[in-house]
Amino acid sequence: MPPPILDVRNLHKNFGAVTAASNINVSFTAGETVGIIGANGAGKTTFVNMITGYLKPTRGAILYRSREITGLPPRSIARLGICRSFQVSQVFVSLSVLENLLTAVAIASSPGLGMLRPLRRPELIERAERIMERYRIAAFRDQLASELSQGARKLLDIAMAVAGGPKILLLDEPTSGISTEEKQPLMDVVMEALKQDELTILFVEHDMEIVERYVDRVLAFYQGEVICDAPPAEALRDPKVQEFVIGGEYQAGGGHA
Amino acid sequence: MNLVRDRTVQGLTLALGVMLIVSALVPSWIVNQLLFAFSRAIVVLGLLVLWRTRLVSFGHALYFGLGAYTVAMTSRYTGVNDAFALLGAAALLSTVVGFFVGFIIRRYRDIFFAMLNLAFSMILYGILVKTEALGSTDGFTIEQPTFAGIAFEDPSEGKLALLCLLMVVGWAVAVGVQAYLRSTLGRLTTAIGDNEIRVEYLGYSAEHAIHIKYVLSTFLAGLGGGFMALALGQVDPDSMVNWTASGELVFVTILSGPGSVAAPFIGSFVFEILRTYAFEWMPHAWQMIVGGTLLIVIFFMPGGLWGLVSGVAQRLTRRRPAAAAPGAGG
Numbered sequence: 001m002p003p004p005i006l007d008v009r010n011l012h013k014n015f016g017a018v019t020a021a022s023n024i025n026v027s028f029t030a031g032e033t034v035g036i037i038g039a040n041g042a043g044k045t046t047f048v049n050m051i052t053g054y055l056k057p058t059r060g061a062i063l064y065r066s067r068e069i070t071g072l073p074p075r076s077i078a079r080l081g082i083c084r085s086f087q088v089s090q091v092f093v094s095l096s097v098l099e100n101l102l103t104a105v106a107i108a109s110s111p112g113l114g115m116l117r118p119l120r121r122p123e124l125i126e127r128a129e130r131i132m133e134r135y136r137i138a139a140f141r142d143q144l145a146s147e148l149s150q151g152a153r154k155l156l157d158i159a160m161a162v163a164g165g166p167k168i169l170l171l172d173e174p175t176s177g178i179s180t181e182e183k184q185p186l187m188d189v190v191m192e193a194l195k196q197d198e199l200t201i202l203f204v205e206h207d208m209e210i211v212e213r214y215v216d217r218v219l220a221f222y223q224g225e226v227i228c229d230a231p232p233a234e235a236l237r238d239p240k241v242q243e244f245v246i247g248g249e250y251q252a253g254g255g256h257a
Numbered sequence: 258m259n260l261v262r263d264r265t266v267q268g269l270t271l272a273l274g275v276m277l278i279v280s281a282l283v284p285s286w287i288v289n290q291l292l293f294a295f296s297r298a299i300v301v302l303g304l305l306v307l308w309r310t311r312l313v314s315f316g317h318a319l320y321f322g323l324g325a326y327t328v329a330m331t332s333r334y335t336g337v338n339d340a341f342a343l344l345g346a347a348a349l350l351s352t353v354v355g356f357f358v359g360f361i362i363r364r365y366r367d368i369f370f371a372m373l374n375l376a377f378s379m380i381l382y383g384i385l386v387k388t389e390a391l392g393s394t395d396g397f398t399i400e401q402p403t404f405a406g407i408a409f410e411d412p413s414e415g416k417l418a419l420l421c422l423l424m425v426v427g428w429a430v431a432v433g434v435q436a437y438l439r440s441t442l443g444r445l446t447t448a449i450g451d452n453e454i455r456v457e458y459l460g461y462s463a464e465h466a467i468h469i470k471y472v473l474s475t476f477l478a479g480l481g482g483g484f485m486a487l488a489l490g491q492v493d494p495d496s497m498v499n500w501t502a503s504g505e506l507v508f509v510t511i512l513s514g515p516g517s518v519a520a521p522f523i524g525s526f527v528f529e530i531l532r533t534y535a536f537e538w539m540p541h542a543w544q545m546i547v548g549g550t551l552l553i554v555i556f557f558m559p560g561g562l563w564g565l566v567s568g569v570a571q572r573l574t575r576r577r578p579a580a581a582a583p584g585a586g587g
């Protein structure tokens with residue numbers, strides 16, 4: 001087996017008396033798509049926040065390509081190649097879609113004094129436009145991000161996260177706040193676009209149909225612990241997962257079969 | 258560099274050429290007004306950079322005053338009296354202080370950012386007023402400087418030389434700020450104002466970016482303060498370091514508008530004229546006119562004078578093709 005791209009060892013996080021992460025030991029192989037599931041408050045966002053440097057774990061270690069990254073600030077982790085989108089889209093609302101992406105592309109490709117080079121460079125604009133097309137937001141190129149629909153804003157948020165060409169992408173509830181009919185098409189766009197980059201993807205998702213459809217592996221959280229780590233078919237039939245995550249028996253194929 | 262093709266840079270260069278000629282022809286009271294206006298404009302340019310990131314400082318008289326006093330003290334106590342050396346010292350000292358103060362300031366936003374600057378400026382004010390060697394409440398006068406060794410016998414010639422230097426330096430810093438604002442780092446203004454977390458996750462520190470903007474603004478404030486000291490031929494704590502001086506700088510920033518690096522020069526000039534006439538009409542209530550102007554700007558001209566100027570310019574240029582269209586059709 002190849003060495004893991006990301007290795008999480010004995011991770012703990014307490015908020016006062018609340019245990020949001022407890023003894024988490026998982027590792028991820030390059031190219032995997034992993035679904036993170038769990039009821040509200042199970043610790044999914046906390047897990048994502050610790051890997052991306054927003055939260056410092058109380059105990060434990062996170063290794064990226066065998067290098068410890070525990071406690072590094074988000075910007076350093078992002079520069080190493082671990083990027084994320086947010087449960088609530090985080091975009092620059094008073095900039096246009098193009099400017100949002102340009103900023104993302106420019107920061108990623110301008111370390112140090114490169115930040116003093118002009119933002120509107122032809123090669124950067126071209127890259128931003130390619131990303132816009134892949135994520136199907138090219139039509140909104142010159143619209144302000146504040147004017148976008150929920151779905152388009154989610155896509156922009158994700159497009160910005162991948163603009164720097166990360167190796168690992170964490171998506172926190174990419175379909176939250178999206179109507180049921182829009183979820184599948186949105187995820188199709190995202191997964192289609194991401195496939196081209198051979199990324200390792202960890203995404204938090206509540207919709208089991210989407211989980212089943214797109215992931216290779218499921219991590220189920222309950223009260224800060226990983227209660228199941230298995231391929232989707234197996235995980236969704238796990239009694240503990242059914243009891244603590246899904247809240248009932250899951251019908252494989254979501255009734256489409 | 259494609260800065261040469263930048264419309265703002267072209268406009269500034271043209272304006273510099275015209276102003277260099279004009280300033281040789283106008284009466285000396287206008288030379289003085291221009292000296293005050295453009296000295297302040299350099300400071301306002303730095304506040305514009307901060308304002309684009311939605312940061313307002315109520316204490317930049319700290320750096321303005323630091324620049325002015327550096328010029329005065331250096332000329333008084335070291336015997337160095339060349340404008341280039343004095344201004345260089347002014348800019349350097351305020352930049353160094355800004356760099357260190359910046360480590361504290363960069364952690365704060367909104368009203369805390371504004372007031373923390375005010376707090377630091379009040380400390381300097383207190384020190385100046387209390388210290389006899391620094392001129393106390395009266396401040397002191399400054400000798401006319403030399404320019405790269407050249408001394409002017411006639412004071413009005415000296416003023417004109419200072420104005421020429423000021424305009425060239427003003428042009429240079431405006432072009433520099435324009436280049437900065439076009440850079441990736443400089444463009445992290447609205448973005449930081451919008452969403453610092455996102456900036457962080459894209460791989461850059463918002464605090465770091467703010468620190469750089471802050472130091473840039475303190476450099477400009479010190480430089481502008483140095484010019485102001487030479488223009489006035491004196492320094493004093495009340496008109497240069499007190500909180501009212503900071504307020505004036507914020508006033509001119511709002512009056513100018515954030516739309517262009519040229520705006521501070523127009524705004525500062527209008528402010529100088531406004532204040533002079535207001536003072537002549539109503540010696541005891543000139544603040545009323547200045548305050549009224551501020552209200553008008555806030556209510557009716559959110560883009561400041563620059564917004565007004567560029568709006569009119571846009572309407573003029575738009576009318577031409579519109580008028581040509583029917584003719585082309587017929």
Ligand SMILES: Nc1ncnc2c1ncn2[C@@H]1O[C@H](COP(=O)(O)OP(=O)(O)O)[C@@H](O)[C@H]1O
Pocket residue numbers: 015018019020038039040041042043044045046047
């Ligand atoms: N910043 C915080 N301060 C205090 N408690 C928190 C904080 N963030 C999360 N928690 C708590 O940690 C637990 C896990 O939260 P979270 O990771 O957001 O869950 P999920 O994303 O799975 O819904 C919850 O009980 C939540 O209330």
Ligand SMILES: [Mg+2]
Pocket residue numbers: 044045046087
């Ligand atoms: Mg969550």
